[in-house]
Amino acid sequence: MIRKLTSFSTRHRWLTVVVWTVLGAALSFVGNSMMYDVTDSRAGDFLPKKYDSAVALRIAEEDFGTEPDPNALTVLVARDDGAKLTPADQRRIAGTAADLGRERVVAPKPEPLMKDHSQTPRVSPGAVAPDKSFRLLTVSLDGNPNDPGLQDVYKEFRDHAKDAFADADLRVGFTGGIASTVDNADAEESTGKVVSILTMGLIVLLNVLVFRSPAAAFVPLIAVALIGGVASGAVVGAAKLFDIGLDPSTPSLIGVVLLGIGIDYFLFLMFRFREQLRNHPEQNARAAAAETTGRVGRAITSAALTIVAAFATLGLASFGQFRVLGPAIAIAVLVMLLASLTLMPALLALLGRGMFWPARAWKKERTGGIAARLGHAVSSRPLRCALGSLVLLGALGAGAVGIKMSYDQQGLHETAASRTAEQISRSLPAGVSDPHSVYVRSTDGTAIEPSSLTGMTRSLAKAEGVGEVGKPVLSKDRTAARVDLFLSVESDTQQARDLVSGPVRETAARTAPKGTDAYVTGTAAVFADIATAVEKDLRLVFPVAALLIAVILFLLLRSLLAPVVLMIAVGLGFVATLGASTLLFQHGLDRPGVSFTLPLVLFLFVVALGTDYNILITDRIREEMEKPVPARTAVAEAVRHTAPAIATAGIVLAGSFASLAASPATQEIGFATGLGILLSSLVLSLVLVPALAAVLGRGLWWPRRSGRTPGHHHTPDGPPPAPEQQHHHYPYAAAPAHFDHQGRI
Structure with missing residues (x-):
């Protein structure tokens, strides 16, 4: 099968290259345009439905019509001179916020097939600092926070809000949600470009040093980029077809995997192709490429299937981020395998000995x-x-002795968003910009009386780690209730997860009204459940x-x-x-x-x-x-x-x-x-x-x-000859027609 495939691709080398080029251009365009439509940044969506926080999220959606908003950002508004906010300032803030909530933010014209994210943001008032030094607003935007189109909309809104409040001698700061996503992306942009250049430079430099040829240095990179476009489109197409939400980190991981293994497989083929040409100088490039891939193909296929099998097992995981990552990488690797057996040999057949030009030393062993x-x-x-x-x-x-698992975000850049969050935490509970909620649902369908929730809210207010508790809100049919609370610690820390999974959940379950069940959700609650799911996986x-x-x-x-x-x-x-x-x-x-x-x-x-x-x-x-x-x-x-x-x-x-x-x-x-x-x-x-x-x-x-060559007596195992003696002791040309997978310098 492998030999038939490689033989066809080398015989029809121009057709093979053209087909891969067209596929690469088309699917790369589709993948880049639709990638953000199939990614999901809400960690809670990847949890099995049985977990506490996942049940709470369903109650929020079914009974209150709300979903967790990964884009919800907190806006801090304060006076330019640092003085306390006056009643007049408060009115100006409320008026400006109302105006911002009525004005449509127009996004730059999107690329073909890309979504137009123009929208009217939802702006609502938030808490006021106890010392009246600032007031908070909550703003929500619809879309994937990792989508450049939505990020452009946020930047338009941010700049407009700064100008609007500046007219009233007020300054603003943005944190949480999409604000943090954009600030972190901007902080890493220059670093990412430098790293990409260095990575490509490393690949080119190594290939130049090994093969002494510009073609050997750049052809693999171009080929792998083309194959990566096909793989990206294939992954997006599969996600669309099966309605699967990919984790935002999936595209970057796929890119790294394909770059690495693609260059690896090309190197294996080039080393072997060079050896084939050296040992058989009379053979034409097409035959040499077919012979090379036919011999190396089994090892490459086994190696690729090992990766596919390993990542396919992630489909058994209960945590959704793992469950979608595995098949996505498996699909991408299968595309790379197909290219390794078709496109790569076709390129070798086309370029022939020109792949190693102008070097000549390789012709001698x-x-x-x-x-x-x-x-x-x-x-x-x-x-x-x-x-x-x-x-x-x-x-x-x-x-590895004493290893511990961490769910904290480590080493984040200091950005405008992080500085705004620090200012808020100095005056309000640390979790005010990322509230948690306790959802209470009737088990028999009877209505919940507001007075029955008093004991639970009082107990929650006294629970360890809780800084503030809001008033209960009932659903329309009164069979469910929501109690919002702010933690006294940052929501994305291990301490917060320990508090939510321990005292907060225990208190909510113990004090919930008779005939109801209580579920806690929020960042810390979701990641506490993720920890349990990952351990099982x-x-x-x-x-x-x-x-x-x-x-x-x-x-x-x-x-x-x-x-x-x-x-x-x-x-x-x-x-x-x-x-x-x-x-x-x-x-x-x-x-x-x-x-x-x-x-x-x-x-x-x-x-x-x-x-x-x-x-x-x-x-x-x-x-x-x-x-x-x-x-x-x-x-x-x-x-x-x-x-x-x-x-x-x-x-x-x-x-x-x-x-x-x-x-x-x-x-x-x-x-x-x-x-x-x-x-x-x-x-x-x-x-x-x-x-x-x-x-x-x-x-x-x-x-x-062991399959020894027929007609030869057994040679006992013993020490090998010294390197300088090996050529005479064991001339490679005299060996049976078995060639290595990569060749040698």
């Missing part, structure tokens, strides 16, 4: 170098290398993903022992990466813990992506062991041939993920995945796994018998 010395060192002293790797991984993994997804990866490895390697060795290796890599991240963020930076999403995302990225490199080195070791040479010589040859490709690919993929560290929201994931990929490629794939293979010899493929 290089038998020495760092890769050869590494292969000789690992195979001649395998126990020492394996022990050294285990000590390193164990030392890093020890940092970790216990489910980890073993299922590990089992699927093990099955794929078994089908590829046709061995029971080899998959076990690889799974133990990647497991050690995962623990080491998690331990290093805990040491840095929890202990080194004195944070409450590591991000609650880190263990699961890290497990999937490091185990699934890291397994790619292990598949490539192990498959090459198997090929070398099928030849009539000692097992340790086979290991040395495998490392010599694959080390350049694996090291280059690992650095590229790690650099892609490390770019996420530039944003505070993804800082931990960026650092951890970058480190994990480096450990997987440089330590596990090039040292630990080959060392264990050298120790186990051909027994690594138990119970399968």
Whole structure:
């Protein structure tokens, strides 16, 4: 199947390139235009319906006709001179606010297929500071706060509001909701551009250094950008078709994954293509490209399916952000796999030897170098290398002892929104800009009397962590009630989640009127429930993903022992990466813990992506062991041939993920995945796994018998020749027609 697909794409190389180009342009346009229509920024929407805060959200929608508004922003209005607000000031604020609530904000003309976010904002009065130093207003806008179109509307409203209040000698500040989203995005804009340039520069520089060719440096980037457009459109189309809301972080994660694995797969093909041309100078480019992809295709397919299987298991998660992230990345990786077997070989067939122009040194096989010395060192002293790797991984993994999960937002930029929030918190309860609500619903449909709620509101006012409690509001049919409250601490902290999930919920449940049930919702309540859901998902997804990866490895390697060795290796890599991240963020930076999403995302990225490199080195070791040479010589040859490709690919993929560290929201994931990929490629794939293979010899493929070349006597396992002797001892051209996955420098 793989050979038929690659043969077709190389025979019809121009058609293949044109089809992918048209698809890339069309689906990229659709994806960019509709991405924000299928993303959902409300964390509560991703919770299973059975959780306390999710039930409260349904009551809010069904009985009160309201939904949580991620765009609701708090506007602080104060005098320019810092004096207390006078009655006249209060009237001017009320009048100006009413005017703002009647004026339609016109958005810039949207791009084709993009939504017009022009609208009239909803403006309502809020609390007044006890010292009369400011008054608050609440403003709501409809739309996705991550959508640039809605952000433009907010900026128009913000500027207009500043001018309107300035005419009355008043100043304004904005915080919460879309105000914080826009300010953080603006603060990260320049950093993001610099990081993107550096990431692209790293990829180009590495390819130039390795291949000494401009085409080898830029063609993969252009191809991956094209494929990324197709994948983006495919993910958006699937989300639209099945009415799925994606998490706002999904597009950026997909982009990083595709950039990393796309460049990796292209590197594997280019290394192998270059070797094919070197060993068969008489072969034309089309035949060489077909032969190359036909041989490497199985390993690339297995590697990609490992990622797909791992992320597909997220579909079993109860927490919606995980449940939609997994299939989205799986779809994107499948698109990249299809491109790896069609578009990439077609480009190689078109460019041929021009892919490596003007370099000429590649036409001669290089038998020495760092890769050869590494292969000789690992195979001649395998126990020492394996022990050294285990000590390193164990030392890093020890940092995971005492790990804690954190749901706080760490390292956010200091912005105008954060300064406004600080000013508010100095005069009012810290949670005033992010209120929580207790929803009470009758269990038998009888009406709720306002007087029956008095005991509950009094008890809530005395509960630990509650700063202020509002008056109860009844639904139209009086079968439900809402009691708003402000916490005395910031809503997005662990302390707030502990208070809401403990004293607040306990008090509401205990003092609710007879015949009713009480449910608490709000930022802290939602994330407290998310913590419970994530903990359950970790216990489910980890073993299922590990089992699927093990099955794929078994089908590829046709061995029971080899998959076990690889799974133990990647497991050690995962623990080491998690331990290093805990040491840095929890202990080194004195944070409450590591991000609650880190263990699961890290497990999937490091185990699934890291397994790619292990598949490539192990498959090459198997090929070398099928030849009539000692097992340790086979290991040395495998490392010599694959080390350049694996090291280059690992650095590229790690650099892609490390770019996420530039944003505070993804800082931990960026650092951890970058480190994990480096450990997987440089330590596990090039040292630990080959060392264990050298120790186990051909027994690594138990119970399968090693396929030695017919007609040759068994050569006992023994130490490999020194690097400078390898070419004469074991000329590659004389070996059977089995070629490596990546080639070599």
